[in-house]
Amino acid sequence: MEKAKILVIDDEKLLRWSLQQNLSKEGFNVITAEKGSEGLEMFLEEQPDITLLDVHLPDISGIHVLESIKKENKDAIIIMVTAFGDIQTAVKTIKIGAYDFVEKPFNMDKLKILIAKAVETVSLRKEVSQFRSQLSKKYGFNNIIGKSEQMQKIYDLLRKVAKSDATTVLLQGESGTGKDLVAKVIHYESSRAEKPFMDINCTALPETLIESELFGFEKGAFTDAKQMKKGLFELSDGGTIFLDEIADMKLSTQAKLLKVIENKTFKRIGGIKDITVDLRIIAATNKNLVEEVKKENFREDLYYRLKVIPIVLPSLRDRRDDIPLLVKHFIDEFNREFKKNVSGTSKDTEKAFMSYPWPGNIRELRNVIERAMILENEDFILPEHLPLELSTFEKMDKESVGAPIKIPPGGLDIEKVEKELIKQALDQVKWNQTRAARLLNLTRDALRYRMQKFGFLPEKT
Numbered sequence: 001m002e003k004a005k006i007l008v009i010d011d012e013k014l015l016r017w018s019l020q021q022n023l024s025k026e027g028f029n030v031i032t033a034e035k036g037s038e039g040l041e042m043f044l045e046e047q048p049d050i051t052l053l054d055v056h057l058p059d060i061s062g063i064h065v066l067e068s069i070k071k072e073n074k075d076a077i078i079i080m081v082t083a084f085g086d087i088q089t090a091v092k093t094i095k096i097g098a099y100d101f102v103e104k105p106f107n108m109d110k111l112k113i114l115i116a117k118a119v120e121t122v123s124l125r126k127e128v129s130q131f132r133s134q135l136s137k138k139y140g141f142n143n144i145i146g147k148s149e150q151m152q153k154i155y156d157l158l159r160k161v162a163k164s165d166a167t168t169v170l171l172q173g174e175s176g177t178g179k180d181l182v183a184k185v186i187h188y189e190s191s192r193a194e195k196p197f198m199d200i201n202c203t204a205l206p207e208t209l210i211e212s213e214l215f216g217f218e219k220g221a222f223t224d225a226k227q228m229k230k231g232l233f234e235l236s237d238g239g240t241i242f243l244d245e246i247a248d249m250k251l252s253t254q255a256k257l258l259k260v261i262e263n264k265t266f267k268r269i270g271g272i273k274d275i276t277v278d279l280r281i282i283a284a285t286n287k288n289l290v291e292e293v294k295k296e297n298f299r300e301d302l303y304y305r306l307k308v309i310p311i312v313l314p315s316l317r318d319r320r321d322d323i324p325l326l327v328k329h330f331i332d333e334f335n336r337e338f339k340k341n342v343s344g345t346s347k348d349t350e351k352a353f354m355s356y357p358w359p360g361n362i363r364e365l366r367n368v369i370e371r372a373m374i375l376e377n378e379d380f381i382l383p384e385h386l387p388l389e390l391s392t393f394e395k396m397d398k399e400s401v402g403a404p405i406k407i408p409p410g411g412l413d414i415e416k417v418e419k420e421l422i423k424q425a426l427d428q429v430k431w432n433q434t435r436a437a438r439l440l441n442l443t444r445d446a447l448r449y450r451m452q453k454f455g456f457l458p459e460k461t
Contacts, residue, residue, distance in 0.1 A: 004119050005029045007048035009039030009065065010081060011058050019052065022108055023115070036060035043069055043076075049122045050099075050115060054081045055089055063093060070097045075125060077118050081106070139184040145329045146322035150314045158182065161309055162189040168261055170306045171284040173313030176361030179284040180244065182313065187240040192280060195239030198232045203245040211253055212269055221270025233266060237277045246283040246306070247292050254299045257281075261305050281306075316358040316365065323353055326362060330369040331381075342373055345381045352383055356390050359429075419454040422447070426456070 006028050008019050016032040023030045031046060033039035036057040043051060051069065055062040062080065069076050080093045080101040090101040099118055102111055141155065161169060162185070169186060171179040180199070187197045205213055216231030232241055243249070249257070260266045261281060265274040283306050292298035316323065327350075331342050345353065358364055372385040421440065429435035437447040451457040 003027060003029050004049040004122065005031065005046060006115070007039065007042055007046060007051045008032045009034075009036065009042075009051065009057070009062070010054040011035065011056075012054075018108075022112075026112060026115075028115075034058075036062065036065045040065055040068055044072065047073075049077065050118050051076065051078045052081055053078050053098075055086065055093070056083065063089075063096065066093055066096055066098060077122060079114065079118065139181070139188040141185060141189060143181065144178070144185060145326050146319060147325060148314075148319040148321045150319050151322060154182075154311065154313065157309075157311060158185060159189070161311070162186050163191075164309075166309050167280050168306050168308050169280070169282045170289075170308075170310045171282060171313065172289070172310060173286065174315050174361055175286045176363030177313040177315060178362050179286075179313060180242070182311065183240070183242040183244075183282045183284065186282060187242075187280070190240075190280070192239050196236045197239055198236040198241045199244065200232055200242070201244045203248045207250050207253075210249065211256070214253070215256065215266050215268055217269035218271045221268070225270065228268070231268065233260060233277055233279065234268075234275055236279055238279075240280045240282060243281065243283045245285060247285040247287040247289060247298055251297075251299060254302050258299065258302045258305060261302075316361045320354060323365070324350070326365055327353060327369065330366050331373070334370055334373045338373055340373060340377075341379075342381065343379050346383070348383045349381050349386065352386060352390055418450065422450050422454060422456065426451075 006023055008016055008030060010016050010019075010032075011034055013034070016034070020030045020032055031042060031048065033042050036059050039051075039053070039057075042048075053062050053065060057065070066078055066080070069078060074097070076097075077099045078097070080090060080098045082090045082093075082101055082103055086103070090103075093101060099121070100114055102114065141158070144151070144155065144158070146152075146154075169183075171182055173179055183199075184197065187193065200210075200213060202210060212229070212231065214231050214233055216229050216234055217225050219225055219228045243257075256266065260277070260279070264278065265276050267274060289298055289303050289307075293300045293303050316326075327345060331344060334340070335342055353365070360367070368386060368390060369381065371387070372381045376382075376385045378385070422436075425436040425439045426433075428439065433447055433451075434444055437444045440447065442450075448457060
């Protein structure tokens with residue numbers, strides 16, 4: 001930390017001189033003021049790290065100066081100087097926001113120790129402020145890349161959500177579409193940015209652990225509970241908790257989550273005391289929650305409580321216009337990280353990127369570029385730098401489109417051909433009907449009609 005600046009506001013000339021001499025020898029930059037009004041002006045102009053403020057001043061009271069400074073800078077560190085035995089006044093200043101107080105006549109060595117602790121606090125606050133600034137920059141709106149119509153609508157919605165008091169947000173979309181990034185953007189662009197952001201993957205934790213992670217537990221609640229532990233809900237108070245893969249949460253935990261959302265209270269495991277929290281809960285899933293509700297894998301009441309503000313993130317193949325922007329963004333990112341100077345992609349690579357269906361979405365695209373830039377040293381990313389399935393996809397795609405279907409001499413059964421094509425399309429996309437319909441250039445209703453026709457769906461009743 002740079003040399004700390006200390007402002008002394010006191011009407012005793014000898015005391016001001018003594019503090020300036022002693023503290024300057026300790027390496028501090030000391031400035032002084034005789035009156036409260038003068039000291040307030042110097043504080044606003046000099047922005048000192050620490051202020052030593054006398055309670056009794058000739059023009060205005062030190063308490064008034066303290067209140068004025070705190071209005072300007074709530075984090076200002078102010079040590080009050082009080083007359084001996086004036087404890088009531090000292091306590092009042094602490095309630096207003098003073099860091100600590102010393103009584104006249106004070107011991108210089110003790111004062112130096114107190115100032116040293118205050119300097120550590122200043123240093124820590126600056127580090128925290130810098131860290132938060134870096135997080136805000138890393139997870140700001142500028143890190144969501146895309147100019148497509150779909151993404152412009154997402155931007156507008158995210159700005160409204162971030163500024164709102166909405167306490168539940170539901171993010172939906174395929175794996176790799178950026179749900180985790182969007183959750184962080186909502187948090188760091190909101191008034192909750194200075195509070196914690198807790199990220200928990202409901203799939204990664206065993207069922208036996210997820211409740212204790214979310215709600216915490218009391219000492220002795222179970223065999224290994226040697227001491228009380230606060231859960232993520234409690235630790236996130238005032239901030240945001242991100243529940244990724246919410247559809248994988250067991251039903252009993254879903255019921256407790258619903259209570260937290262509705263009542264803002266919960267109990268630690270083994271506890272009897274209600275704990276109140278102020279949270280924004282962002283839930284995310286790549287599953288169809290409507291289908292999960294029908295299968296009784298997900299509570300209907302929780303689904304409707306979460307989807308107050310639903311945000312559906314489009315797949316990368318549905319926003320192909322954004323691929324060149326994303327490619328440039330990732331190349332720039334890895335140029336900085338790997339200290340390289342890759343200029344971009346070749347035309348053939350760009351064509352491959354634009355034609356590939358990107359089942360892994362943005363995450364897959366990022367991984368492909370990272371791999372190429374780690375392993376290769378060319379100025380441009382070439383097709384031979386890409387994974388086999390991507391570099392050969394365009395060729396296979398052209399061949400499959402260009403090759404006519406030849407009828408064998410003995411003829412064929414068109415119904416069997418259609419049935420086989422429907423099955424191949426469904427198998428290729430793991431029976432996702434929307435994606436299968438897109439592969440076959442059909443509407444979803446047309447695909448479902450054929451699926452019913454060939455026995456892939458139960459008959460309508």
